[in-house]
Structures are given as structure tokens and as C-alpha cells.
Amino acid sequence: MSPAAGAATVSIGGQAAGFPVRAARAAAMAVLAGERHPADVTITFLSSEAMRRLNAAYLQHDWPTDVLSFPLEQPGGRLAGDLYICRAVAARQAREHRVPVRDEVLRLVIHGTLHLLGWDHPAGADRTVSPMWQRQEAYLAAAK
DSSP: OOOOOHHEEEEEEEEEEOOHHHHHHOOOOOOOOHHOOOEEEEEEEEEEHHHHHHHHHHHOOSSSSSEEEEEEEEGOOOOOOOOEEEEEHHHHHHHHHHHHHHHHHHHHHHHHHHHTTTTOOOOOGGGGSHHHHHHHHHHHHHOO
């Protein structure tokens, strides 16, 4: 089976109460469709402490981050991936950037999904002018 074969799936779990679950699922599905790369994606919303532990375990950063992506290519080339989004960091970033929490959560879902598909960006200020960031913001505009 080729990576493009079959439909994409997106499931959501964790502490998603109060977050835009349907919109998050739709945003991830839109990225997968737009990139023509069906995948099986799980989005899990975590507390700050759970995200801190995950970030420390996998990236050796002892603080909560906004989103972590873990891709896993399946036999036959199909992609599966896990996205972890920190509720508290998303809310803090929304306040800092003066955007609705819904928009920040969707940005993180889109950002993480693009990472699952192999997109990357430079660190620092250059990230916002990278092709990945431009693509992310186009998907976000369409999701609003």
C-alpha cells in the first residue's frame, strides 16, 4: 500500500475538555488532505506537568512545551503519528499573542501535523518566514 492509499484518521484524547475538539480534528484532516498524505494521527491534550515529563524524556528539555510530534512510518509506507499539545502553554501563548485560544490550538494542531509529515523550520525568529510557517498560516486562515 502506498502512503497515499486509504483515508486519513484523526482521533483526540487527553484533557480536551473546553478545547475545540471538532475544529482540531478538522484542521488536522485538512492538512493531511492538502498535503495529499493520509495518515493515522492521534492528538492528545496534556497538562503542563505531563508535557514537561514528555519533553524531558524525549528532548531533554525540563519544561512544558506547546506541541510535540512523533511520526512513525508503518509497513507499506503509511504514516502514523502522535501529537501532544499542552493546554496551559497553548492558553499562555494565546494571551501573549493576543489571539483566541481556539486559534492557538488550531495553529499547534496544524504545526504538529506538518511536522509529522516531514516539514521543519529553523529555530528563532527565522521560523516565521520559513516555508513551513507560511504553509501553516495558510492552513490556519482556511480553518478559521
